[in-house]
Amino acid sequence: MSLAEDVNAYMHAHNILEITQAAIKSAVKQRSPTPAQVMAEHLLAAHRKSQPKRPLVAFVLGGPGAGKGTQCAKIVESLGFVHLSAGDLLREERKSGSAQGAMIDEFIKEGKIVPVEVTIKLLLAAIEKADRLHNSKLFLVDGFPRNTNNLAGWQKTVGDTLLLGGVLVYNVEERILEERLLERGKSSGRTDDNIESIKKRFNTFKSETTPVIEYYKCLDLVHEFDGARSIDEVWTDTKSTVQAMVAKYESEN
Ligand SMILES: Nc1ncnc2c1ncn2[C@@H]1O[C@H](COP(=O)(O)OP(=O)(O)OP(=O)(O)O)[C@@H](O)[C@H]1O
Numbered sequence: 001m002s003l004a005e006d007v008n009a010y011m012h013a014h015n016i017l018e019i020t021q022a023a024i025k026s027a028v029k030q031r032s033p034t035p036a037q038v039m040a041e042h043l044l045a046a047h048r049k050s051q052p053k054r055p056l057v058a059f060v061l062g063g064p065g066a067g068k069g070t071q072c073a074k075i076v077e078s079l080g081f082v083h084l085s086a087g088d089l090l091r092e093e094r095k096s097g098s099a100q101g102a103m104i105d106e107f108i109k110e111g112k113i114v115p116v117e118v119t120i121k122l123l124l125a126a127i128e129k130a131d132r133l134h135n136s137k138l139f140l141v142d143g144f145p146r147n148t149n150n151l152a153g154w155q156k157t158v159g160d161t162l163l164l165g166g167v168l169v170y171n172v173e174e175r176i177l178e179e180r181l182l183e184r185g186k187s188s189g190r191t192d193d194n195i196e197s198i199k200k201r202f203n204t205f206k207s208e209t210t211p212v213i214e215y216y217k218c219l220d221l222v223h224e225f226d227g228a229r230s231i232d233e234v235w236t237d238t239k240s241t242v243q244a245m246v247a248k249y250e251s252e253n
Pocket residue numbers: 062063064065066067068069070071087143180181183184227228229230231232234
């Protein structure tokens with residue numbers, strides 16, 4: 001095959017003429033003073049759309065009892081997300097009775113954050129299972145990343161293979177959180193819904209989770225909510241934020 005034939009075959013196989021013409025059309029249509037930029041953006045968007053869809057992840061953070069699980073349940077019901085709670089996965093793993101289970105038990109009672117190697121394995125297994133069995137593409141990762149160790153583990157293991165659409169953060173003052181958790185503790189059976197563990201969890205949230213939220217604020221990914229309002233009021237804001245996140249994801253992917 002001659003060089004010219006080889007080039008023609010490559011251009012034909014990859015639709016290069018059609019792709020280029022569409023990029024030129026969009027620059028001309030806009031009468032843009034910077035056509036190269038418009039064409040580059042058009043080509044990039046076309047490339048993104050041609051790639052397999054990366055799942056969308058929204059992290060959900062806030063103090064203990066801020067209403068993360070409550071709002072996640074509503075997002076699942078109304079917007080079709082899969083909800084993965086790091087705390088629930090750890091509590092489930094604790095039941096295994098292994099040495100790891102005993103370690104998790106101790107960390108939870110002490111309000112400390114379990115090393116990320118344990119948590120990330122559980123989260124990724126759950127994401128892969130939902131993607132494989134149900135082709136799920138929308139995930140809420142609740143209670144993660146809780147500290148810089150969680151954050152570094154996510155970046156190292158997941159990186160850009162999943163698309164982080166945003167971080168939902170529920171703000172509620174400690175006095176209200178304490179009331180909610182003590183009330184929940186009457187029936188939850190949780191080993192950390194008692195006043196000693198609650199105080200430790202508050203300290204961990206302030207010293208370890210707040211810096212992670214600040215980090216994501218710098219990346220302009222944080223959506224904050226006043227979580228002290230009624231469940232329905234918080235939901236109204238949550239719903240519109242998550243709907244906008246999904247709309248952006250669908251249009252760009
Ligand atoms: N907006 C709200 N107003 C009043 N009570 C609420 C509100 N949201 C949640 N609750 C109640 O507060 C308790 C804690 O809520 P939830 O379990 O959703 O919080 P969480 O942030 O997931 O907690 P944790 O981090 O401890 O798992 C529950 O009993 C729930 O019913």
